[in-house]
Amino acid sequence: MKKISLKDIAALAGVSPSTVSFVLNGKEKQMRISEDLANKVRAVATKEGYKPNQVAVSLRTGQSKILGLIVESIGGNFFGALAKVIEKEADKNGYRIVYCSTENDPVKGREMLRMLSNSQVDGYMITPVNGMEKDVLELVKAKKPVVLIDGYFPDIPAPYVLVNNLAGVTQGMNHLIAKGYSKIGFVTVDIELVQIREREQAYLAALKKHKLGASRKLILTLEYNYDKEAGVKAICKFIKDHPELDAIFFATYYLGISGLQSIQDLKLRIPKDL
DNA sequence: GCTCATCATGAACGACGGGT
DNA sequence: ACCCGTCGTTCATGATGAGC
Incomplete structure (x- = not known):
């Protein structure tokens, strides 16, 4: 028919x-x-x-009513929840979402951007990865609607939405300090993302502010794509090497999970020992 | 003859294929 | 090598008829 x-x-x-x-x-x-x-x-x-016929509608109107969403990873709590809300809001306004992930790989990120561009999406929501600057800049220059999520490029004039990394870490640190902990370690990853850097800076700033001797000695930096076991071991070693530690701040939730594993492996008790 | 309500006409969108 | 029609849809503009 x-x-x-x-x-x-x-x-x-x-x-x-x-x-x-x-x-x-x-x-x-x-x-x-x-x-x-x-x-x-x-x-x-x-x-x-x-x-x-959506093809004809797009042809005539020049709009696809489709938005591209590029996140770090499709799985995971944070981006999953984020995508859900975005999809709901888009639906309210008659838009649909094409959803893809970068896995923090700029090559894949660029590939996804090109794919979205070829699909004639009306706008882009992107969690930026280092190495995508040129491509994002091109979109901005072409006057395409772009919003960066959970990160930004300082030199690129694109709107962005961020988690308040500074306030979050500061609040957490203030809590630990108020509880009387003074030797607070910080575990982070070596990925070049503004949000990660901001968290570390906030950690150091909090120590400095309370005159607790802000130094990098109590910072452990893991590789971004750290092997699960290796990560747990590294955190164990970090804790053993620094017996003065009375608290640890984990920069991300997945680091925190590894950290809990390490603490358990060391038979330490929370919050009695750490 | 004029105005208003009501609906039709035709061009245009972008890419591709077929015809000169 | 170039032009023109094709697809389905949208929208500015035009056309028709009724009522005064």
């Missing part, structure tokens, strides 16, 4: 295609189309199960 087009509906209803278009797009008032005719057109369209 042939796909029913707007023209078919028009022929069946005995009106012109434009009339059908206006009615189905809710512009019958604006176009002064009588209520009776509008109802008739709607009835025919529903009966025939008419669905607009």
Whole structure:
């Protein structure tokens, strides 16, 4: 069976295609189309199960009503929850989301950007990875709508939405310090992301502010894609090498999980020993 | 003859294929 | 090598008829 087009509906209803278009797009008032005719057109369209040809709509309007979302990873709590909200808001406004991930690989990030571009998406939401600067800049130069999420490029004039890394870490540190801990370690990763750097800076700033001797000696930096076991071992060694530690701050939730494993392996008790 | 309501006409969108 | 029609849809503009 042939796909029913707007023209078919028009022929069946005995009106012109434009009339059908206006009615189905809710512009019958604006176009002064009588209520009776509008109802008739709607009835025919529903009966025939008419669905607009999105390719043609895009061709005509220049809009795809699709937004591209590039996140760090599709799995995981943070980006999963984020995507859910974004999808919901997009849906409210008649947009759909194409969803892909970079795994913090700039090559893959660029590949995804090109894919989205070829798919004619109307806008981009991107969690930036170092190495994507040129491509993002190109989008901005081309006046494409771009929003960066959970990170930004200082030199690129694109709007961004961030977690308040500074306030979050500061609040956490203040809590530990208020509880009387003074030898606080910091475990982070060596990835070049602004949010990670900000967290480390906030950690150091908190120590400095409370005159607890801000130094890098109590900072452990793991490789970003650290092996699970190796990471746990490294944290164990870090704790053993620094017996003066009475508290540890983990820069990310996955580091925290590894850290809990390490602490358990060392048979230390929380919060008695650490 | 004029105004208003009501609906139709036709061009345009971008890429591709077929015809000269 | 170039032009032109094709797809389905949208929208500015035009056309028709009714009522005064």
